[in-house]
Amino acid sequence: MLPFRFASPAIVNAFCVVVCVASLIATPTAARPQYGGTLRVSAHASIRSLDPGAAITDRSEAVLSARMRPLVFETLVEVDAAGGLRPVLAESWESDAAGARWRFRLRPGVTLHDGSPLEAWKIAAALRTTATAWTVSTDGEAVVVEPARPERDLAWALADPRHAIAVRRSAAELVGSGPFRIDRLESGRALLKAHDAYWAGRPFVDSVQVDFQRSPRVQLADFESGRADIVELQPSDVRRVTERGLRVAATRSIDLLVLVFESNRAEAASEPARRLFAGALDRSTIASVLLQGRAEPARSLLPSWLSGYSPELVASTVPRPTRTTVMALPAAQRTLTLRVDPADAVAHSIADRIAEDAREVGFTVTVQAPTGLAPRPDVRLVRAALASTSPDRSLLQLGAELGSRTLSAATPGPVLTAGASLDTVVRFERAVLGGFVVIPVVRMPELFGVGDAVDISEGEAVDPTGRWNFANLWIRSSTRARP
Amino acid sequence: MTLRTRLFALVGAVVALTDILVTATVASSARRAFAAVDDQRTAVLVTQVRREFVSEGEQVAQRLERVASSDEVVRLAADLGRSKTNAAAYVGAAAPLAASQGLDFLDLVSEQGTIISSAHAPARFGYRHPWLPPGATSMPESESVFLQRVEFPNDVALGVVATRSIPAGDGRILLVGGRRLDERFLKTLVLPAGTRVLLYRDVEPEITHRQLVDASGVVADVQPFEPLIARVRQTRQDARAQIAGSSDTESVAAVPLAGPDGAVRGVLLVASSGRELASLVNRIRWSGLLFGALGLVVGCGLSYIVAARVTRPVEELADAARAVAAGRWDVQVHADESSGEVGALARAFRTMTEQLADQRDRLVQAERVAAWRELARRLAHELKNPLFPLRITVDNLTRAKSLTPAEFDEVFEESVGTLTTGLANLNAVIGRFSDFARMPMPQIADLSPNDVAQRAVKLFHAQLASGERPPIHLTMDLDPSVGRIEADGEQLGRALTNLLVNAIDAMPQGGELTIRTRRANGGVRFEVSDTGQGLTEEERQRLFTPYYTTKQHGTGLGLAIVQSVVADHHGRIWVDSEPGRGTTFHIELNRT
Numbered sequence A: 001m002l003p004f005r006f007a008s009p010a011i012v013n014a015f016c017v018v019v020c021v022a023s024l025i026a027t028p029t030a031a032r033p034q035y036g037g038t039l040r041v042s043a044h045a046s047i048r049s050l051d052p053g054a055a056i057t058d059r060s061e062a063v064l065s066a067r068m069r070p071l072v073f074e075t076l077v078e079v080d081a082a083g084g085l086r087p088v089l090a091e092s093w094e095s096d097a098a099g100a101r102w103r104f105r106l107r108p109g110v111t112l113h114d115g116s117p118l119e120a121w122k123i124a125a126a127l128r129t130t131a132t133a134w135t136v137s138t139d140g141e142a143v144v145v146e147p148a149r150p151e152r153d154l155a156w157a158l159a160d161p162r163h164a165i166a167v168r169r170s171a172a173e174l175v176g177s178g179p180f181r182i183d184r185l186e187s188g189r190a191l192l193k194a195h196d197a198y199w200a201g202r203p204f205v206d207s208v209q210v211d212f213q214r215s216p217r218v219q220l221a222d223f224e225s226g227r228a229d230i231v232e233l234q235p236s237d238v239r240r241v242t243e244r245g246l247r248v249a250a251t252r253s254i255d256l257l258v259l260v261f262e263s264n265r266a267e268a269a270s271e272p273a274r275r276l277f278a279g280a281l282d283r284s285t286i287a288s289v290l291l292q293g294r295a296e297p298a299r300s301l302l303p304s305w306l307s308g309y310s311p312e313l314v315a316s317t318v319p320r321p322t323r324t325t326v327m328a329l330p331a332a333q334r335t336l337t338l339r340v341d342p343a344d345a346v347a348h349s350i351a352d353r354i355a356e357d358a359r360e361v362g363f364t365v366t367v368q369a370p371t372g373l374a375p376r377p378d379v380r381l382v383r384a385a386l387a388s389t390s391p392d393r394s395l396l397q398l399g400a401e402l403g404s405r406t407l408s409a410a411t412p413g414p415v416l417t418a419g420a421s422l423d424t425v426v427r428f429e430r431a432v433l434g435g436f437v438v439i440p441v442v443r444m445p446e447l448f449g450v451g452d453a454v455d456i457s458e459g460e461a462v463d464p465t466g467r468w469n470f471a472n473l474w475i476r477s478s479t480r481a482r483p
Numbered sequence B: 001m002t003l004r005t006r007l008f009a010l011v012g013a014v015v016a017l018t019d020i021l022v023t024a025t026v027a028s029s030a031r032r033a034f035a036a037v038d039d040q041r042t043a044v045l046v047t048q049v050r051r052e053f054v055s056e057g058e059q060v061a062q063r064l065e066r067v068a069s070s071d072e073v074v075r076l077a078a079d080l081g082r083s084k085t086n087a088a089a090y091v092g093a094a095a096p097l098a099a100s101q102g103l104d105f106l107d108l109v110s111e112q113g114t115i116i117s118s119a120h121a122p123a124r125f126g127y128r129h130p131w132l133p134p135g136a137t138s139m140p141e142s143e144s145v146f147l148q149r150v151e152f153p154n155d156v157a158l159g160v161v162a163t164r165s166i167p168a169g170d171g172r173i174l175l176v177g178g179r180r181l182d183e184r185f186l187k188t189l190v191l192p193a194g195t196r197v198l199l200y201r202d203v204e205p206e207i208t209h210r211q212l213v214d215a216s217g218v219v220a221d222v223q224p225f226e227p228l229i230a231r232v233r234q235t236r237q238d239a240r241a242q243i244a245g246s247s248d249t250e251s252v253a254a255v256p257l258a259g260p261d262g263a264v265r266g267v268l269l270v271a272s273s274g275r276e277l278a279s280l281v282n283r284i285r286w287s288g289l290l291f292g293a294l295g296l297v298v299g300c301g302l303s304y305i306v307a308a309r310v311t312r313p314v315e316e317l318a319d320a321a322r323a324v325a326a327g328r329w330d331v332q333v334h335a336d337e338s339s340g341e342v343g344a345l346a347r348a349f350r351t352m353t354e355q356l357a358d359q360r361d362r363l364v365q366a367e368r369v370a371a372w373r374e375l376a377r378r379l380a381h382e383l384k385n386p387l388f389p390l391r392i393t394v395d396n397l398t399r400a401k402s403l404t405p406a407e408f409d410e411v412f413e414e415s416v417g418t419l420t421t422g423l424a425n426l427n428a429v430i431g432r433f434s435d436f437a438r439m440p441m442p443q444i445a446d447l448s449p450n451d452v453a454q455r456a457v458k459l460f461h462a463q464l465a466s467g468e469r470p471p472i473h474l475t476m477d478l479d480p481s482v483g484r485i486e487a488d489g490e491q492l493g494r495a496l497t498n499l500l501v502n503a504i505d506a507m508p509q510g511g512e513l514t515i516r517t518r519r520a521n522g523g524v525r526f527e528v529s530d531t532g533q534g535l536t537e538e539e540r541q542r543l544f545t546p547y548y549t550t551k552q553h554g555t556g557l558g559l560a561i562v563q564s565v566v567a568d569h570h571g572r573i574w575v576d577s578e579p580g581r582g583t584t585f586h587i588e589l590n591r592t
Helices: A008-027 A059-072 A118-128 A154-158 A216-224 A235-243 A269-280 A283-290 A323-327 A346-362 A391-402 A408-411 A423-434 B002-070 B069-082 B095-100 B184-186 B223-237 B274-323 B338-398 B405-435 B449-458 B459-465 B489-505 B537-542 B558-568
Strands: A038-042 A077-079 A085-087 A088-096 A102-106 A135-139 A144-146 A181-186 A189-194 A207-211 A228-232 A247-250 A255-261 A334-342 A364-366 A378-383 A438-444 A447-451 A452-455 A474-476 B105-110 B115-119 B146-151 B155-168 B170-181 B197-202 B211-215 B239-244 B248-260 B264-273 B446-449 B472-479 B485-487 B509-521 B523-530 B574-575 B583-589
Touching: A059 A181, A059 A378, A077 A154, A085 B239, A085 B338, A088 A154, A088 A207, A102 A154, A118 A135, A181 A207, A181 B155, A181 B170, A181 B239, A216 A235, A216 A447, A216 B248, A228 A235, A235 A247, A235 A447, A255 A346, A255 B155, A269 A323, A269 A346, A269 A438, A283 A346, A283 A438, A323 B155, A334 A346, A334 A408, A346 A378, A346 B264, A346 B523, A364 B115, A378 A391, A378 B223, A391 A423, B002 B155, B002 B197, B002 B248, B002 B264, B002 B274, B069 B095, B069 B105, B069 B115, B069 B155, B069 B170, B069 B558, B095 B105, B095 B115, B105 B264, B146 B264, B155 B197, B170 B184, B170 B239, B184 B197, B197 B223, B223 B248, B223 B264, B248 B485, B274 B338, B338 B405, B405 B558, B449 B472, B449 B485, B449 B489, B449 B509, B449 B523, B485 B489, B485 B523, B489 B509, B489 B558, B489 B583, B558 B583
Parallel strands: A038 A207, A038 A228, A334 A364, A334 A378, B472 B509
Antiparallel strands: A077 A085, A088 A102, A102 A144, A135 A144, A181 A189, A189 A207, A228 A447, A247 A447, A255 A378, A255 A438, A452 A474, B105 B115, B105 B170, B146 B155, B155 B170, B197 B211, B197 B264, B239 B248, B248 B264, B446 B485, B509 B523, B523 B583, B574 B583
8 A cells, every 4th residue: 555645855845945934924923813804816817617527728717717626626635735645535545556446535524515414425426527537436434446547646636626526416506515615606706605614624714705807907906905815916016016015925836838839830840940949048037037036947847846857857958049040040930920828918928028039049030919810820838837746747737738739749759648657757858848849938936916914824825836725814804904 | 068157166166265265374373373372381381390390309308307207217226226136126117117108118228238128128128229339338328309210029110219317326227218200190280181291210121101101090002102202311301292192192292300320210291182273273174164165055146146147138038049040030038128238139139030020021021922923923824825715716706707607607616615625724724723722731540651652653554554655664662661650641642643743744755653662760751753854953943832833734733732731741852853864752751
């Protein structure tokens, strides 16, 4: 039997430091917790459903849904701030040596939002809907999961919010066991109420109100005026927020911005142009100036804290090309259209800078941020979220976010599967980056502004993995501004 | 061409020519007047546009000054002056500053020429400012406002630029900002109707339509302006030209806008539409046409009236002359009431017709007297011949009273016979005169000309067949295709009989008698020919005169009767004859 495992020792060390520092910043006064009040959160995206089984194609909706879903629906296990697994609905778990049969012993006394107890058969039924390839059964107070083929890290897969336990009462009603229950989910707002019988103790706030479709400017204005307690922040706003004495919560650098060449520019003959284009990027300036030091240059797909190896192991260093070198390329290869998500302002500014860097050495780059139909681009700037699980699964998830064919097209050699060894991951990533079809740019955190009325008993309002830790925070009524 | 037509054409030509001359003169004057006014208006406009351009520059300078003196910039400068490494914190500083003062572009530039923050090209931070000359180590400053090509992320524009230097510790920070010079500036200009201002922005090597804008945006058709723009770019001086567009011809004054180095960065084009002038000229032209048409109508009316007054008496005289020629001697001419030459002519004409009628009456009277004399002479002649034997016989009877009864009876019997014969001759003479006097009107019927000829010839068969006289050979040459005619068969037969009698009488020694029918001139022609001694010219001239005869015992009425019949049938008769060669009479009749 194997206990749960950590991603790597480096992760543990790094996150311990982050957690300690965050704890010192977050609880300087150790104020006494207060019950009651509504936590007001603003978000740029909007969600239509929190159903873990719902297929979401819009990235911003998927990200927001991943943040909100754990507040309502819990998984058996989850990745903690240090990068390890911690029990949630499962009290403990074990598997055979091959990882072919996993047994999760359930936490006793867990009640659903409708007051009914959460029993093994309900969890098994929920998992069968989200993981059709697995055989899920019950064994007394335990749930037994048998994957189609042995998976030694299946527990990490169950930490994925998509495998959250949602008990279906009717076609439209889902019941969870999380600290909050869904009270209202409308087009512009979601209202979550505290789950009084939550197994870890009732949340301090009575409710969480999430306002959708709030632009970054509006969010900042709401935040500064006290009309919102927690908002999404742009890197350029961090200085302004901190100057006003407001707090900033940051995740780890879990977002990777990466350039992906389209198939018409991915052929081997265009590799010199792609290499020169990669060399033109001034990642350091993007990270330090444009993203105000809140990001780090990325030369590999997986961060060292997740993979455990240096970027130099998988990516070669390309010197900045001269204008003469670039001008020697065929004119068609020097002209590129760079597409970026029009809803992602940060990505757009990064794309502008990439275009500027490329122009400086002789490329002609047009930034395209279409809201409708547009000509086919040559290269896309994609924001992809890194799952804080294992390197193989993170890389697979990254491939899914970049496009199912992107990584396979970039890597004619190695094939990556879940549970692959670290050596395979290294070879795969090296193959992906070797042809310069996929060019990492920067890795950046998600930033949140936390109002001065918000206090927390443990951790931060948003933990390093991006999870909203709203069950442990409370509102200081004395400091809340009147809207 | 009649006098009336000539007069009409003359009046029309005079009116049209006058109208064209007046229209052309007025249009030319209007053009000159408009050109003068247009020059003045364009000069005023150019002055106004220059003033607005200067004002735009002053506004840019003022706005940049307000940016330079703002708390944010002062704090930024102080901060950067203290620590030169934290410029990244101000990468987004330019945008709100530019927005607060309505500047389209603003760069915060370090003393070394590195962009700290750019409002219009935020991604350019860290790069050398594009206006920093190659090799230069510090950013140049300019106290005055100038025009400069400004690169935006997606386009290139012409900007009115100002610079300000801000102390920052031991060094300085340069603010470079301004506003686009584009259609927005042009929209602020208050222009009189019919004018517009265009701006050519010299931001690309070639002249393209994107570089030429007016208040409504990019001008699609830059081609007409290209020569003028090129001239101004080359000479760097004001220029003017007439530019024809698709719907208008504009008078365009071009004013060069120079950059700091004196090169032409832009060209202001003040265009004054020629549409008003074209409209005026058009109105003049239409007025000319309208008045010309009106003049033509009035002229035609007047010319008709005048021509009518002049030509009507002349035409009346002409009609009267034609009537007189047709034999109507009593025609009346009313034009003699007119005054002047036409009246005198009409009066002379009337006098002439009256005299002609009088002379005709006299002539008729004279002819009538002559006819009666001729008739009396013929009567005397005709009656004297039979009366002479009668008087001799009566004398013989008187002298015979002295004879014996037997001798008296013998003389008496002989005398009675002579008297009877003489009286019969008198009766015959009187009958012929009576027949000529009683010529009835023809009874028209449908008949065959050949039948008429054959009936007439049949009367002479017995005479020609007897052996009492030298033989006359008769030839009938009748054309069966002559068809039928409308005529009086009896009168026509009588006419042919008379001609046959004359022909037989003309050949006492015998000869050839021929009668022919032929189709001729749409009708029928009868020909009666003999081979007698023929006629002299004098005989031919008098042939149809009544009571004229060449025969010893003729009455001279035969051919007169023939002519009368032919005339009653609206035909014609003529004779061909030469002495010793025979004679041929021709009668030609219409079918109806």
